[in-house]
Structure formats: C-alpha cells, structure tokens
Amino acid sequence: MSIEETQTSRPLTGIRILDLSRALSGPFCTMTLGDLGATVIKVEPSENGDMTRLWGPFSGGQSVYYLSANRSKQSLSLDFRHADAMPLLRRLALDSDVVIENFKPGVAEAMGLGVDVLRQLNPRLIYASISGFGSEGPARDAPGFDQIAQGHGGLMALTGAETPTRVGVAIADMTAGLWTALGIVAALRQAEATGVGERVETSLLASMVSMLGVQGQRYLSVGDVPKRTGNANPVIAPYGTFETADGPINLAPATEAMWHSLCHELDLDALCDDPDYATNVDRVRHRDRLHRVLEERMRQRPRAEWVRRFVNAGIPAGVINDVRQVFEDAQVQHCQLVRHAHHPVIGQVPHMAIPIRMASVDVQQPACAPPLLGEHTQAVLRSYGFGPEEIADLIARGVVTQHTAA
Incomplete structure (x- = not known):
C-alpha cells in the first residue's frame, strides 16, 4: 500500500509540510503530523542526510535514532550548497501549507528561507520554528541541545x-x-478561517519551563524553591518507590481513604491513629520515617503480590519495568502500542505508535516506514508540478539526488 493510500481520510490529509528540520525536535513534530495524515516532505542534505542517520546503534545498516523519529515521511535529497538549491526550496514553499525549521536563529534568514521571504511568496503559509532558547533575548545564539x-x-x-x-x-x-505540532494545528485552523498564515515558534527552553507544572507554580505563588525528592512526591506522602522482597514498586495513595486502606493492607492500622501521620501535611513532614516503616513491611513479600493486593484495594500501585518488560507487557500489547511498517532495506520495522486512538481512522498505523535518503525525490518533485525533463535536469546537475535500489 502506498503512503498516499495509508494517509487517506486521516485528520490532516491534504496538508503538505516542507520539513527543513533535523536531529529530533523538528522531526518528532513532523512525524506526529505525518501519522495524523499530513504529507511530510523531509528535505535532507545529499551527502549524508539528516545528521542522525550517522548515529548508532544500527539495524540493517539504518540508524535506530533516525528510525525513531522519521516514519510517515517522504525524503527529498538536496545539495544545499548548490546555487539552485534555495530557489528550489522557495518554489516548494510556494505550494506548501507549512514550513518547519530548527536552525539556529538567523540561519534560515541568511539562507533566503526566512519567514518574511516565504510568507511574501505564500501569504497562507504556516512558518514554524524551533530553537534552543528563542529567537530573541540574551541567550538567543546559544546552541540548543x-x-x-x-x-x-x-x-x-x-x-x-x-x-x-x-x-x-x-x-x-x-x-x-x-x-510545535499543536501550534501548527491551531494555526492551520486559524488560516482556514482567515485565509492568512501564521508564525509559530517555540524553543527547548520554553518547553522545559512550561513543563515545571506545580513545581514552577510553587515558586511563582509562594516563593518556594522546590528541592529534589528523588522518587518521592514533593507534596504527597506516602507516595513514591518502595522496595519489596524482590524489587521496587511504585505506590500512590493520594487520598485519605487510600492512606487508610494502605495501612489496613499492610496490617499497620495503628499508623492511622499516630498524630505524626494524621494529615497529609504531617506525613510529608515525617516522610522519611514513614517511608522506612512502610518499606520494612513491604520487604516481607514479593512485588507482584503487593501490587495485586493494593490494586484490588483501590490503591494505585505498579511495577517498575525495564524497556524489555514494557514491550512484553500484556497491557501494552493489548493496546497495540507497537506497530510495524515495511522498510525497503530492513523489512518490517516495529515502531512505537502515536499514543492517540480515533474511532473512525487508525492513525496509530504508520503511513510508511522512515525513508531512505532521497527515496522519494522524483515523486515529490512531480507532486509539486515539476515535469520529467526538469527533474532529470536537476538530477543531472546534482541539485537533487534520487535514491536507486542497490
């Protein structure tokens, strides 16, 4: 089945994305949008492609890192140093819905691919950028890793x-x-209503600050600078990782009712009457001593038995799996969180499915496996209206490269 056939009727079918990004942040964004049906044209340097193609480990000669972030895309191989490369990209942008890049701030502008240039050519264009620290400010030019x-x-x-x-x-x-993917979807909806494109921007720094959650809000609201608490919850106790007879488990009795149930299951009902543990605030204050008391009892039985007992009692609990155990887990397998797509070199490649299920369409099945470098160059150019002679000329002059089967 072709990539076009697998993408038919997905939510973003008909949206064309010109992907100039590399490494992980941009490719992870466009892989997500590709799974949701967008046609993603991944433009890669002709010599070695995306830098992650060279990062190990390898499966059948293909980088596992590259495989992890580049399914549901088509690859166009371009010599970025060729005099005709930038005019070619501007022509592609003219007929794209979205352009995404994650160069350092100012690089796209220096290449003639900045937002002002491309949106002048295509006013409906959604132009998305990801940087390390943002396009303005004192850390603007700092490398983003x-x-x-x-x-x-x-x-x-x-x-x-x-x-x-x-x-x-x-x-x-x-x-x-x-x-960035969320911003692009919102901007596409806005462009549908207004007929005008948008600039979408984020950074690795902004993403991290936004993810501080309650810890960030603690400082903003009450001036509290949170400390590391390891596997313990900073504001709830008991809550965290506890050793059993044969390994650790996670335990999360977040309510008073769960706390009382936990004491009962551990045959430690007396703790419920101890004033040091009367409220969650008290338990947080004495968390270390409480943790030792609970763990001493849990070490008497295996983790599977404790997890079963706690879950049956309505107390959130779970094992701590390594990666192999994750993919062997019955629930993971039942939910089909691993899907396969055919790769022309490796064969069937397993992928971690996008964690979204929709009732009317299977977006978890990859539209296609991660592409070989330049695998779709000619097909992409044809889809943008380039004729056979023009494509042959671009290949002959080394502007683009088409992968050929060995």
Missing part, C-alpha cells in the same frame, strides 16, 4: 536524589516538537 535545556529550564534541579539528573530521554526536544 536537550541536556542543556533540561538544566537551564530547571528540570534537572527537580530530578534525581543527590545530584541533578537528566531525564532518560530527550524530553526537551520531544516536548518542543509536540508543542
């Missing part, structure tokens, strides 16, 4: 126990990509 943003945006100061700790995935990149 995920861990730098996690630290600068406060997330690392809240994560871990003894020392600031980065989250185990590139959370700044991925959340920036999701915010």
Whole structure:
C-alpha cells in the first residue's frame, strides 16, 4: 500500500509540510503530523542526510535514532550548497501549507528561507520554528541541545536524589516538537478561517519551563524553591518507590481513604491513629520515617503480590519495568502500542505508535516506514508540478539526488 493510500481520510490529509528540520525536535513534530495524515516532505542534505542517520546503534545498516523519529515521511535529497538549491526550496514553499525549521536563529534568514521571504511568496503559509532558547533575548545564539535545556529550564534541579539528573530521554526536544505540532494545528485552523498564515515558534527552553507544572507554580505563588525528592512526591506522602522482597514498586495513595486502606493492607492500622501521620501535611513532614516503616513491611513479600493486593484495594500501585518488560507487557500489547511498517532495506520495522486512538481512522498505523535518503525525490518533485525533463535536469546537475535500489 502506498503512503498516499495509508494517509487517506486521516485528520490532516491534504496538508503538505516542507520539513527543513533535523536531529529530533523538528522531526518528532513532523512525524506526529505525518501519522495524523499530513504529507511530510523531509528535505535532507545529499551527502549524508539528516545528521542522525550517522548515529548508532544500527539495524540493517539504518540508524535506530533516525528510525525513531522519521516514519510517515517522504525524503527529498538536496545539495544545499548548490546555487539552485534555495530557489528550489522557495518554489516548494510556494505550494506548501507549512514550513518547519530548527536552525539556529538567523540561519534560515541568511539562507533566503526566512519567514518574511516565504510568507511574501505564500501569504497562507504556516512558518514554524524551533530553537534552543528563542529567537530573541540574551541567550538567543546559544546552541540548543536537550541536556542543556533540561538544566537551564530547571528540570534537572527537580530530578534525581543527590545530584541533578537528566531525564532518560530527550524530553526537551520531544516536548518542543509536540508543542510545535499543536501550534501548527491551531494555526492551520486559524488560516482556514482567515485565509492568512501564521508564525509559530517555540524553543527547548520554553518547553522545559512550561513543563515545571506545580513545581514552577510553587515558586511563582509562594516563593518556594522546590528541592529534589528523588522518587518521592514533593507534596504527597506516602507516595513514591518502595522496595519489596524482590524489587521496587511504585505506590500512590493520594487520598485519605487510600492512606487508610494502605495501612489496613499492610496490617499497620495503628499508623492511622499516630498524630505524626494524621494529615497529609504531617506525613510529608515525617516522610522519611514513614517511608522506612512502610518499606520494612513491604520487604516481607514479593512485588507482584503487593501490587495485586493494593490494586484490588483501590490503591494505585505498579511495577517498575525495564524497556524489555514494557514491550512484553500484556497491557501494552493489548493496546497495540507497537506497530510495524515495511522498510525497503530492513523489512518490517516495529515502531512505537502515536499514543492517540480515533474511532473512525487508525492513525496509530504508520503511513510508511522512515525513508531512505532521497527515496522519494522524483515523486515529490512531480507532486509539486515539476515535469520529467526538469527533474532529470536537476538530477543531472546534482541539485537533487534520487535514491536507486542497490
């Protein structure tokens, strides 16, 4: 089945996105929009393609990193240094609904691909940008990398126990990509109503600050600078990770009723009458001592037994899975959170499905596997109205490259 056939009737079918982004934030955004039906044209440098194609580990010669963020797209291979490359991109932008880039601020303008130039050519264009720290301000020109943003945006100061700790995935990149996707969808709706395009912008820093949630609000509202609490909840106790006879579990008795049920299940009913634990505020104040008392009892039985007992009693509890255990989990498999798409080199490639289900259309099935470099160059140019002779000339002069099967 072709990519066009798999995208038919998805929510964003008919929306064409010219994707000039690379690495993760932009590609994660456009992969999401591609899953939802948009036609995503990923423009890649002819020599090596997106930089992540060179990052290991590899499966069948293909970068796993690239595979993780580039399904549901078509690849056009372009020599960005060729004199005709920028005029070609401007021509493509003329007939696109969205352009997305994540260059450092000012680079797109220097290339002749800035928002003012492209929206003058196409007033309905949605122009989306992702940067490290924003297009204005004292840190405007600072390099934007995920861990730098996690630290600068406060997330690392809240994560871990003894020392600031980065989250185990590139959370700044991925959340920036999701915010951008949401902004693009909103701008498309606005353009539908007004006939005028929009500039959509976010940064890794802005994404991290927005994700501080209640911890950020604590400072803004009462001047409280939250500290790291490891796996404990900063404002609820008991709540967090507890050791059992054969490994840790997560436990989240967030209400008074759950607290009383927990004491009953652990045969520690006397704790309910202890004034040190009378209210949540009291339990937070004495959290370390309470944690030791509860954990001493939990270490007497295996984690599966405790989780079963707690869940049956209406107390939120769960095991802590490694990645292998996640994908072997019965609930994960039942919800079909892994889907497959055919790759021309590897064959069937498993992908983590977009975590959205819709009643009338299966958006979780990838529109296509991540493309080979330049796999769709000719097809993309034809879809933009380029004729056979013009395409052949562009290939002959090295402006674009079409992947050919080995």
